[in-house]
Amino acid sequence: MHEPGDWLSRRTFHHDDFSDIAALVARKKERGLSISLCFPTLNEEATIAKEIVIIKSELQMRYPLVDEIVVIDSGSTDRTREVAAEFGAKVYLATDILPDIPPFKGKGENLWKALYVLEGDIIVYVDADIKNIHPRFVYGLVGPLLSDDEVRFVKAFYDRPIALDQKTVKPSGGGRVTELVTRPLFSSFYPDLAQFIQPLSGEYAGFRECFDSIPFPIGYGVETSMLMDIYDKYGMDAMAQVDLDKRVHRNQTTVALGRMSFGIIQTFIAKLRASGKASMASELYKTMIQFELEGGTYRRRENRIDIVERQPIIDLPEYRAKFPERADRA
Amino acid sequence: MVRNRTARYLFVTGPETARRYILEKSVLNGILKRTKELESSLESMRELLISNAIMLGEVPSYAGTWQSDDEMASVDYSVRARFFADRMTELGVDECTTDPLGNPIGIIKGTDPTLPPILVCAELDSLYTPSGDIHYALDGDSIVGPGLMDNALGAAAVMALPEVLRREGVSFRSTVMLAGIPNSMRESKNLVVVDRFLDCLSVRPKAALIVKGGELGRLNYYSEAVVRADIVCERRPGARFAPLNMIIVANEIIDRLLAIELPQKPETTVTVGMIRGGYKYGAPATTVRIGIELRSTSNDALSALSGRIASILDLVRHERRVDIEYDVAAELGAESLGWEHPLTKAAVAILDELGIELGVYPSVSELFYYLKRGIPAITVGVARGNEYHQDRACASIRSLYSGMAQLVGLMLMADEEAADA
Numbered sequence: 001m002h003e004p005g006d007w008l009s010r011r012t013f014h015h016d017d018f019s020d021i022a023a024l025v026a027r028k029k030e031r032g033l034s035i036s037l038c039f040p041t042l043n044e045e046a047t048i049a050k051e052i053v054i055i056k057s058e059l060q061m062r063y064p065l066v067d068e069i070v071v072i073d074s075g076s077t078d079r080t081r082e083v084a085a086e087f088g089a090k091v092y093l094a095t096d097i098l099p100d101i102p103p104f105k106g107k108g109e110n111l112w113k114a115l116y117v118l119e120g121d122i123i124v125y126v127d128a129d130i131k132n133i134h135p136r137f138v139y140g141l142v143g144p145l146l147s148d149d150e151v152r153f154v155k156a157f158y159d160r161p162i163a164l165d166q167k168t169v170k171p172s173g174g175g176r177v178t179e180l181v182t183r184p185l186f187s188s189f190y191p192d193l194a195q196f197i198q199p200l201s202g203e204y205a206g207f208r209e210c211f212d213s214i215p216f217p218i219g220y221g222v223e224t225s226m227l228m229d230i231y232d233k234y235g236m237d238a239m240a241q242v243d244l245d246k247r248v249h250r251n252q253t254t255v256a257l258g259r260m261s262f263g264i265i266q267t268f269i270a271k272l273r274a275s276g277k278a279s280m281a282s283e284l285y286k287t288m289i290q291f292e293l294e295g296g297t298y299r300r301r302e303n304r305i306d307i308v309e310r311q312p313i314i315d316l317p318e319y320r321a322k323f324p325e326r327a328d329r330a
Numbered sequence: 331m332v333r334n335r336t337a338r339y340l341f342v343t344g345p346e347t348a349r350r351y352i353l354e355k356s357v358l359n360g361i362l363k364r365t366k367e368l369e370s371s372l373e374s375m376r377e378l379l380i381s382n383a384i385m386l387g388e389v390p391s392y393a394g395t396w397q398s399d400d401e402m403a404s405v406d407y408s409v410r411a412r413f414f415a416d417r418m419t420e421l422g423v424d425e426c427t428t429d430p431l432g433n434p435i436g437i438i439k440g441t442d443p444t445l446p447p448i449l450v451c452a453e454l455d456s457l458y459t460p461s462g463d464i465h466y467a468l469d470g471d472s473i474v475g476p477g478l479m480d481n482a483l484g485a486a487a488v489m490a491l492p493e494v495l496r497r498e499g500v501s502f503r504s505t506v507m508l509a510g511i512p513n514s515m516r517e518s519k520n521l522v523v524v525d526r527f528l529d530c531l532s533v534r535p536k537a538a539l540i541v542k543g544g545e546l547g548r549l550n551y552y553s554e555a556v557v558r559a560d561i562v563c564e565r566r567p568g569a570r571f572a573p574l575n576m577i578i579v580a581n582e583i584i585d586r587l588l589a590i591e592l593p594q595k596p597e598t599t600v601t602v603g604m605i606r607g608g609y610k611y612g613a614p615a616t617t618v619r620i621g622i623e624l625r626s627t628s629n630d631a632l633s634a635l636s637g638r639i640a641s642i643l644d645l646v647r648h649e650r651r652v653d654i655e656y657d658v659a660a661e662l663g664a665e666s667l668g669w670e671h672p673l674t675k676a677a678v679a680i681l682d683e684l685g686i687e688l689g690v691y692p693s694v695s696e697l698f699y700y701l702k703r704g705i706p707a708i709t710v711g712v713a714r715g716n717e718y719h720q721d722r723a724c725a726s727i728r729s730l731y732s733g734m735a736q737l738v739g740l741m742l743m744a745d746e747e748a749a750d751a
Contacts, residue, residue, distance in 0.1 A: 050466065050467055057378050062378070087377075134385070
């Protein structure tokens with residue numbers, strides 16, 4: 001295993017390193033690969049059209065880097081699916097994918113099910129709430145995968161401003177959950193993974209086998225869990241991170257971030273136990289307890305967050321039937 | 331509605347020969363047909379047109395500088411100009427260069443290098459720019475975002491032309507120059523950058539198209555005489571019997587401006603558009619700035635009006651014992667290409683062919699600088715939109731297909747004229 005600083009310098013890139021898109025397309029052809037871009041959505045009508053148009057224009061019509069753009073929707077109640085289809089994306093309602101399997105709700109569920117419908121050898125996941133979408137979000141992520149045969153998985157990081165309102169952009173301040181929860185946990189149990197600048201970023205790309213051979217928690221813990229599993233299976237040298245500069249997205253309340261942190265901690269501990277790195281004398285409580293101040297009185301709010309994990313999709317007969325070459329290699 | 335193009339719009343100037351008339355009529359009809367076809371086929375380029383507008387518009391027009399490769403250059407290049415230049419290069423112009431002022435110019439070489447070029451240009455600035463980052467959105471048939479209509483979309487339309495022409499297989503005998511003019515209000519005087527840009531051209535274009543985001547259907551082929559000026563009233567330190575409050579002085583000036591008798595013909599107007607002064611509810615204002623615009627269809631009438639205003643300001647300056655400055659920010663003259671000019675007629679015919687309502691009115695912007703140099707020029711818009719100077723400025727995507735087709739049609743017309751000159 002390399003020294004941490006070694007990995008950081010060798011496996012940290014900037015999107016500018018890959019801005020020669022024609023060269024990436026040539027490399028993709030040379031290696032005989034195809035690339036799928038997946039936007040997991042839930043009520044993203046305000047941003048999804050722009051995301052699709054920019055990527056389609058720049059990375060499909062001008063440079064044939066991305067072979068398909070797919071939206072996997074969790075059941076939006078706005079016009080997300082209609083708008084996405086209108087601008088030429090393939091659109092799936094998550095519950096319509098593998099309909100015989102009892103559905104769950106959550107981003108992880110979407111990402112997992114996406115693997116069944118996406119056709120590409122390389123899968124790129126990009127969150128659909130990005131206001132400043134730019135082709136770099138995709139070519140920056142696939143660049144290391146196409147350029148370096150060793151790299152199997154790439155994670156984005158940013159200088160993350162948060163859109164506070166229409167007019168004010170805070171220059172930094174994202175990543176509270178990262179700095180207060182995930183990085184301390186990684187530092188304690190997976191110090192190599194603590195080198196990811198933003199381990200919770202929602203933009204990452206990897207070869208299909210990276211994703212189809214690992215379990216997917218359906219909820220908040222999916223990014224954390226994914227890093228741990230890919231690290232265990234492939235090691236740090238197969239992983240990289242890329243600076244995509246600035247990402248502007250919706251801010252989340254501290255209460256929402258609290259629930260996210262709860263989910264991450266639950267997922268993390270479950271994986272520690274499964275790997276034998278930690279043992280617990282009893283089961284964890286599954287309810288996040290928070291308080292609201294209403295009319296001078298504190299009101300207790302409880303959210304039950306069950307950690308449900310989808311099995312590696314490669315173990316699913318339907319998936320193996322659709323991707324027999326993957327089944328053979330597995 | 332039944333249109334009788336050939337009867338209404340003869341592409342003829344002056345005492346032409348019958349042969350020229352017949353040739354022009356058939357050429358005109360061919361170009362009109364091609365323009366109409368383009369309107370439909372451009373829909374297939376929706377993503378490129380939208381992407382161009384979004385990516386250019388999200389680069390703040392006021393932002394930073396980029397250093398020219400020429401290290402000796404002292405020009406303050408705008409980042410948006412850099413983007414415009416890079417993008418045109420990516421989209422396939424034959425050459426992309428900057429003039430000595432840093433204005434990016436893409437060149438599409440014509441098949442006949444002896445012909446004068448056709449210039450298509452757009453102001454790169456966005457007149458309205460919000461604080462903070464700029465993010466555009468798509469909402470149904472609309473692109474939405476600050477600065478879009480004036481003039482990110484106009485610039486994006488020019489920037490898209492190399493790809494549009496390539497995909498549609500359109501070529502020209504004349505060389506086409508695609509220019510973006512950043513910081514046109516730099517130094518805040520008289521659109522001085524436009525003036526200098528034209529000074530820098532080594533060859534006089536056969537025709538120039540000035541492209542604005544909106545409004546599709548506009549046709550400016552003449553300019554009004556305009557003066558935009560700030561009247562600055564300041565308390566004179568130590569002046570005896572001088573009023574303390576400059577708002578009162580400003581009020582007197584405005585009253586006197588409004589009392590000026592203005593001719594209806596030539597039509598002449600005074601608009602008090604801005605007023606700014608004071609710093610505290612309970613304190614007399616020490617400075618007040620009044621922004622006015624004078625317009626006239628006659629240079630002489632405007633000159634007379636300017637003299638009258640100078641006299642009013644002198645009067646108030648002396649009677650009230652205050653300092654009054656008259657600071658002219660822009661001064662444009664009245665010029666006209668003429669209704670009968672082939673370029674004007676071509677624009678009318680194309681808009682008619684596309685079924686777009688014609689909106690003729692005078693330009694109070696850069697058109698004057700082209701016309702005063704004898705460059706045949708018109709200003710046109712490429713999209714229908716709303717809220718031009720608000721956060722939610724928006725443009726209809728569908729109308730952009732017509733706007734782009736209009737541009738290509740006009741370039742083809744200008745190319746015929748250049749070849750025939």
